[in-house]
Amino acid sequence: xxxxxxxxxxxxxxxxxxxxxxxxxxxxxxxxxxxxxxxxxxxxxxxxxxxxxxxxxxxxxxxxxxxxxxxxxxxxxxxxxxxxxxxxxxxxxxxxxxxxxxxxxxxxxxxxxxxxxxxxxxxxxxxxxxxxxxxxxxxxxxxxxxxxxxxxxxxx
Amino acid sequence: xxxxxxxxxxxxxxxxxxxxxxxxxxxxxxxxxxxxxxxxxxxxxxxxxxxxxxxxxxxxxxxxxxxxxxxxxxxxxxxxxxxxxxxxxxxxxxxxxxxxxxxxxxxxxxxxxxxxxxxxxxxxxxxxxxxxxxxxxxxxxxxxxxxxxxxxxxxxxxxxxxxxxxxxxxxxxxxxxxxxxxxxxxxxxxxxxxxxxx
Numbered sequence: 001x002x003x004x005x006x007x008x009x010x011x012x013x014x015x016x017x018x019x020x021x022x023x024x025x026x027x028x029x030x031x032x033x034x035x036x037x038x039x040x041x042x043x044x045x046x047x048x049x050x051x052x053x054x055x056x057x058x059x060x061x062x063x064x065x066x067x068x069x070x071x072x073x074x075x076x077x078x079x080x081x082x083x084x085x086x087x088x089x090x091x092x093x094x095x096x097x098x099x100x101x102x103x104x105x106x107x108x109x110x111x112x113x114x115x116x117x118x119x120x121x122x123x124x125x126x127x128x129x130x131x132x133x134x135x136x137x138x139x140x141x142x143x144x145x146x147x148x149x150x151x152x153x154x155x156x
Numbered sequence: 157x158x159x160x161x162x163x164x165x166x167x168x169x170x171x172x173x174x175x176x177x178x179x180x181x182x183x184x185x186x187x188x189x190x191x192x193x194x195x196x197x198x199x200x201x202x203x204x205x206x207x208x209x210x211x212x213x214x215x216x217x218x219x220x221x222x223x224x225x226x227x228x229x230x231x232x233x234x235x236x237x238x239x240x241x242x243x244x245x246x247x248x249x250x251x252x253x254x255x256x257x258x259x260x261x262x263x264x265x266x267x268x269x270x271x272x273x274x275x276x277x278x279x280x281x282x283x284x285x286x287x288x289x290x291x292x293x294x295x296x297x298x299x300x301x302x303x304x305x306x307x308x309x310x311x312x313x314x315x316x317x318x319x320x321x322x323x324x325x326x327x328x329x330x331x332x333x334x335x336x337x338x339x340x341x342x343x344x345x346x347x348x349x350x351x352x353x354x
Contacts, residue, residue, distance in 0.1 A: 036235060038231070039274040039275045039277060040277075041270075041271055042228065042231075044229045044313075046232050071311045073310075077233065082319050082337070083303050083317055083319050084320040085317045086230075086315045105232055105236050106232065106233065146279065147235045147240070147278070148239070149239075
């Protein structure tokens with residue numbers, strides 16, 4: 001019941017389309033990279049995705065390259081006493097064997113700093129994820145509306 | 157729930173009670189003396205709205221309002237909160253016609269009124285973006301018991317640590333409640349409905 005209420009409300013706010021897309025690289029599966037439309041003058045954008053590791057060894061996302069901005073970082077987001085703090089994950093993001101890491105609003109996320117232009121609805125863009133073991137993989141970020149939330153029922 | 161979990165939970169409850177009861181007892185008498193009945197959160201301010209016009213908090217008198225802090229270079233929490241408020245306003249429709257929603261930037265150096273206007277163009281037009289001199293913004297942040305701290309990032313950029321709660325004020329200007337970022341949206345909407353009496 002509680003869940004149903006939450007889902008209906010989440011849907012009424014703004015929900016990312018449930019149409020999924022995924023990318024494979026070795027034992028890694030990168031699921032549904034998406035971003036949010038930004039305002040015309042914005043210089044910062046966010047990216048979200050999840051990574052599953054079907055392998056037996058941990059891997060690490062060490063860098064991200066994209067043509068939309070020169071500086072791409074992975075940030076953590078924490079809330080302490082109602083205060084939001086964002087910090088760069090300088091040593092990269094570890095994906096444990098048999099595990100999944102979700103980059104989503106209100107948690108770890110990708111920051112595109114110094115955007116060369118606004119991120120626009122309907123203009124999906126690509127980025128290259130660099131993993132310590134699996135190497136490089138190019139993925140496409142789907143652009144969703146400005147305040148979009150992850151699709152509540154989006155599971156694999 | 158396993159037996160072990162229940163045991164742990166019971167011990168945690170007992171421990172919490174052991175701490176809370178003496179505190180409740182000790183604080184019993186002073187509470188009545190401390191309560192002055194006057195809101196200590198908030199205060200008058202004059203800032204600049206996203207349309208470039210001065211915005212005087214006097215214009216809020218007699219109307220319930222929500223106020224939250226943010227900055228436009230924040231691509232995660234700030235658009236989420238702004239979008240959520242947009243959703244609530246949409247859901248409330250005319251019932252929210254006397255309800256004001258204020259977005260106060262904690263980054264006036266980058267968030268000029270124009271930048272705020274640009275950022276807010278994606279959201280409900282009833283949300284008022286406010287900027288001002290660093291001194292004025294600092295004073296508002298202090299008056300609302302909020303926190304805003306600049307944190308430098310590699311590559312010359314910076315981010316702002318800031319209070320992410322939404323403050324809800326009644327028509328009498330008193331703080332009624334706050335919306336926590338992690339709170340269930342249903343609860344948040346209900347708190348706003350309670351505030352508006354709808």
